[in-house]
Amino acid sequence: MLVAIDAYRRGITYLKEISPKLINPETEDDKPRVVIGVVEGDVHDMGKNIVAAVLEACGYQVYDLGRNVPNETFLETVRTTKPDILALSTMMSTPFANMRILIEMAKTMYPHTAIIVGGAPFDADLARRMGADGYAENAITAPDETNKLLTSFSSDKKLIK
Amino acid sequence: MKNRTVRMVNPENFCKPETLLPLIFNRIGYSPATISKSIHEKIKTLITMGLKTIHIDHVEQTTQITSWGKGSITGKGIQIDSDKWSSLLYHMENPELLHCFVLTLGESLDKLTEEKKKDSLFDAYVLDAFGSLVVEQAADQLEKSIFNRSNFKIYEWSHRFSPGYCDWELASGQTAIFQFLNPEKIEVSSLPSGMIIPEKSISAVMIGAKKATTKSPCLFCKDQHCKYRRAG
Numbered sequence: 110m111l112v113a114i115d116a117y118r119r120g121i122t123y124l125k126e127i128s129p130k131l132i133n134p135e136t137e138d139d140k141p142r143v144v145i146g147v148v149e150g151d152v153h154d155m156g157k158n159i160v161a162a163v164l165e166a167c168g169y170q171v172y173d174l175g176r177n178v179p180n181e182t183f184l185e186t187v188r189t190t191k192p193d194i195l196a197l198s199t200m201m202s203t204p205f206a207n208m209r210i211l212i213e214m215a216k217t218m219y220p221h222t223a224i225i226v227g228g229a230p231f232d233a234d235l236a237r238r239m240g241a242d243g244y245a246e247n248a249i250t251a252p253d254e255t256n257k258l259l260t261s262f263s264s265d266k267k268l269i270k
Numbered sequence: 271m272k273n274r275t276v277r278m279v280n281p282e283n284f285c286k287p288e289t290l291l292p293l294i295f296n297r298i299g300y301s302p303a304t305i306s307k308s309i310h311e312k313i314k315t316l317i318t319m320g321l322k323t324i325h326i327d328h329v330e331q332t333t334q335i336t337s338w339g340k341g342s343i344t345g346k347g348i349q350i351d352s353d354k355w356s357s358l359l360y361h362m363e364n365p366e367l368l369h370c371f372v373l374t375l376g377e378s379l380d381k382l383t384e385e386k387k388k389d390s391l392f393d394a395y396v397l398d399a400f401g402s403l404v405v406e407q408a409a410d411q412l413e414k415s416i417f418n419r420s421n422f423k424i425y426e427w428s429h430r431f432s433p434g435y436c437d438w439e440l441a442s443g444q445t446a447i448f449q450f451l452n453p454e455k456i457e458v459s460s461l462p463s464g465m466i467i468p469e470k471s472i473s474a475v476m477i478g479a480k481k482a483t484t485k486s487p488c489l490f491c492k493d494q495h496c497k498y499r500r501a502g
Contacts, residue, residue: 111392112309118391150463155398158391177461203440203463 110248114162137170141259142192144222146174146183148211150204156228157198159248164196167252180211187219193259195219197241199228205239212240223262225255285324285404287317297399313396320400324470325376326408327456330416332369335359335477343368343477348450350475352438354487355431359477361490367425367478372453373412374471375405383469401470409472416476425478429485432474433464435498436487440464447473 124131145161147154154176165171172190174182187195195215197208212224225243226236236244243258245251294313295302333345338359343350345368350356359365379401386393413430416422433443444464453459453473460466466473484490488500 111395115390115392150461150465152461152465152467152469154387155395158387158394162391201434201440201463201465203434203465 110163111159114159114166117166118162140168140170141194142170142172142190143194143196143255144172144174144183144186144190144192145196145198146178147176147198148183148204148208149177149179150207151199151201152176153200153228154198156200156248157196160196160198160227160245160251163248163251164255167255169194169255180207180214183211184214184218187215187222191219192222193262194255195222195224196245196255197224197226199230201228202230205230209239216240223258225258227251285321285407287314287321290317290400290403293403294396294399297403298396312392316393316396317400319382320379320397320404323376323378323382324401324404325378326373327376328371328373328412329451329453329456329458330369330371330412331451332367332478333450335365335368338365348446350438350446351442352431352436354436354491355428355438355477357490358428358484358487359479361482361484362426362428362477362479363481363483365477365479365482369416369422369427369476369478370447370451370474371409371412371416372447372451372456372458372466372471372473373405373409374453374456374458374466374468375401375408377457377468379470380468405470405472409474413474413476422478425480426482427485428477428479428482429500430474430476431486432472436491444473447475 143164145157147157157176161171161173172186172192174186183195197211199208215222215224223242225245226239226241227245231244233244242262243254245254291314292302294317295305300309333347335343335345337344338356341351341353341356343356343359348368348370350368379397383394383397383401386397409430417427431438433447434440441462441464444460444466448460458466458468458471486500
């Protein structure tokens, strides 16, 4: 999959270089938007990078904030970009307390943005208990879970029961 | 006892591309039987690149155990708050020493991996797997070298254990080790969350006793489904 992602990214970069007109800004605006990042306290971003690349390849407009991202940066980016999805990742359990605060704030301030979480410590039950709307186990399931979340969230149904 | 920063770990003992190659395949989910020649060569090149980039360094220190009881082990300069590991001492004869270390592959590997992430997630993923594998192997080699020291040969040692495993809380455990060892002198630091920078670093403790019938708390731990459970 990673080799395919690399090929896709190189292809897109090449196409943008040789023919910028191929990238239609209006079409770009129509894409569902995802803000993604690794929460504060963690720098493991390999999984997040793969998920970001896969979502981009699946037609999402991805705003990748990187790793060890403060809550304020997430909230500010959600404010300015108005994403459909906020995707949060961590490989550790120590950032959970802070992550829970972020999820609570994001849901209060931006109720129309669905929140999906992923990373080694999570399962669907923990994701629900953290207050997330969705959970992706890995990069392979992430696009399907994100699509389901988009659909279910727009019809005001939570993905994780 | 003084801190030691002498290089005890010789990467040439375990870091040969041909030795690492099948282990990396396994780690990233490739079968050596079905892997294409081009991917095979690419991974080999990345391993060679990784080996040229790492700079293994460590800091270590031994301290006498002054007390232990329910929930903690106390040594001179460090306290380990872990019910499970402190319980292990009841299964040891004369537990006397705590030996702590922080080992790193250095920041250059982090930088190289970061650089690769911009162009190739595959390359970055392989380098990440390489780093995870080599740092564990380096820690294994350091552990063996500690066991074999003449002044330590009279002791039997527990397995090494690290903050974040069993019931030793990551953030406070990392703080305890870092305050004890000051690994900043080998350019290793930790975030308040307990995350170590550079990423491919390990902090660990071992318990030295006159006799250690079991080397980890796994035998009497009730968590049967723990993925880190060890036999002895």
